Amino acid sequence: MDPIALTRQLCEIESTTYHEGAAGDFLAEFLALRGWVVEKTAVPQPPESATAGPRWNVYGGPEGQAPDLVFSTHIDTVPPYIPFSEDAEFLYGRGVCDAKGIAAAQVAAAEALRAEGYRVGVLFVSGEERDSAGAKIANLAPKGSRYLINGEPTDNRLALASKGALRAVFRASGKMGHSAYPELGESAVHKLVEVLDKLLKLHLPVTEDVGSSTLNIGQIQGGYAPNVIADKAEAQVLVRLVGDSAPVRKALIDAAAGLAEVDFTLEIPFVRLRAVEGLPTVIVKFTTDIPQLSNWGEPLLLGPGSIHVAHTPYEKLAKKELLEAVDLYVKVAKVLLS
Secondary structure, eight states: OOHHHHHHHHHTSOOBTTOOHHHHHHHHHHHHHTTOEEEEEEOOOOGGGGGGOOOEEEEEEOTTSOOSEEEEEESOBOSSOOOOEEOSSEEESTTIIIIIHHHHHHHHHHHHHHHTTOOEEEEEESOTTTTOHHHHHHTTSOOOOSEEEEOOOSTTOEEEEEOEEEEEEEEEEOBOEETTOGGGOBOHHHHHHHHHHHHHTOOOOEETTTEEOEEEEEEEEEOSOTTEEOSEEEEEEEEEESSOSHHHHHHHHHHHTTTOEEEEEEEEOOEEOOOOTTSOEEEEOSOOSGGGGGGGOEEEEOOSSOTTTTTSTTOEEEHHHHHHHHHHHHHHHHHHHO
16 A cells, blocks of 8 residues: 555645544544454543534444454544645655654554455544644553553654643632732732742753653633733643652642642653664653554654754655655564564
């Protein structure tokens, strides 16, 4: 099969998070027509996207047998949708490297391995870009595989570690009033700004062979107008973890003490991963579905493309790198299963 053509077909289907249904349907039909035993598992929508329609995890595996190894990546992409295009060297558009090109390479590798008699499967999940909802559902029904090769853009290098993530919401409350008489009100925005200033000055944990934790203030909301003292303000913060989350949680809570409430809404742990002799390695700063797929076997992380262009308007993937990924996936699988 042609992984470039499959990438093109997948990228022509918009599947931003919560809208993965059509892409899941396509993958299920594609795999079934090629003789895979296919299962579609519904992934519930959160209340805010209840009208977005059904979405799925899609599993393809051998008939009547447990796979020894499963390739996995995600169906969803970040917004906004960017139409697919290509030239002689590159594929362009939303999802080409994160992670529809990876999905195509994994299907091609699984086809090649199956033809040689290996028992392998593929698992494509919804919701990775938001909360790993699909991976959590998949982890409730593993297929008995010994290994899981997860796909994310690693420049075709095996990742030795992947940072975790801790997401927190800071909510400040105050008293509304006329801005000409600040003594009669209590600004929630001013409280929140004080908290955020403390957050930016935090000394977060460092792990020598991985690097430092990092903090991003991603969203801020609050207030009504420049001449109104705000009674509510909120900020969304994400910390990339390089170890245990406990000291980071304490630091965030301490920074907000007396000024705002803290609600931790997501945690993905820091993970270390194995290498394979003879293959280049890398430490990645992003998080993956791997911690949520613990029942699918020993994990590895590998995929074509650069994380530096993922989530940007300039997402692209070299055709040569995509084809090389197919061979790499086959090579790693054979080493693991030998």
